[in-house]
Amino acid sequence: MTEPEPFLHMTRGDRGVAQHLRDSLKVLMQRTDDPEFKRLVSRVVDGGESLRDVYDTAAFTRVLGPLVGSFVEQLRGLDDETVRLLQQQGEAHLRDVGRQHRPQPQPPADDDDNYPYGGPILTSAW
Numbered sequence: 001m002t003e004p005e006p007f008l009h010m011t012r013g014d015r016g017v018a019q020h021l022r023d024s025l026k027v028l029m030q031r032t033d034d035p036e037f038k039r040l041v042s043r044v045v046d047g048g049e050s051l052r053d054v055y056d057t058a059a060f061t062r063v064l065g066p067l068v069g070s071f072v073e074q075l076r077g078l079d080d081e082t083v084r085l086l087q088q089q090g091e092a093h094l095r096d097v098g099r100q101h102r103p104q105p106q107p108p109a110d111d112d113d114n115y116p117y118g119g120p121i122l123t124s125a126w
Contacts, residue, residue: 007019007021026041026045028063036057
């Protein structure tokens with residue numbers, strides 16, 4: 001899976017949020033029939049364009065406007081307890097995604113100066 005690098009600058013280095021943003025854009029791209037939106041999002045996901053450069057385009061407004069409006073209406077219909085539970089679920093999801101996309105620690109270099117038996121292995125002092 002591709003790392004969320006192009007989005008890290010927008011998420012203050014939070015890999016979980018960056019990956020979630022990337023995944024969300026990919027879902028939107030797959031579920032629309034708008035070719036201009038698909039092209040823009042594809043360039044953003046691939047790192048060729050910044051989301052900041054394309055978010056206010058006609059294609060983004062055309063596709064996302066109705067979705068955001070529908071979401072806001074649904075959110076207004078929820079009680080406070082349901083909103084709190086959804087918030088907790090979302091935060092847990094972002095933590096999980098962040099753990100999955102945390103950079104893996106690199107093993108130490110294979111340096112025979114750190115040979116466990118008293119110094120470098122390649123020496124004439126044997």
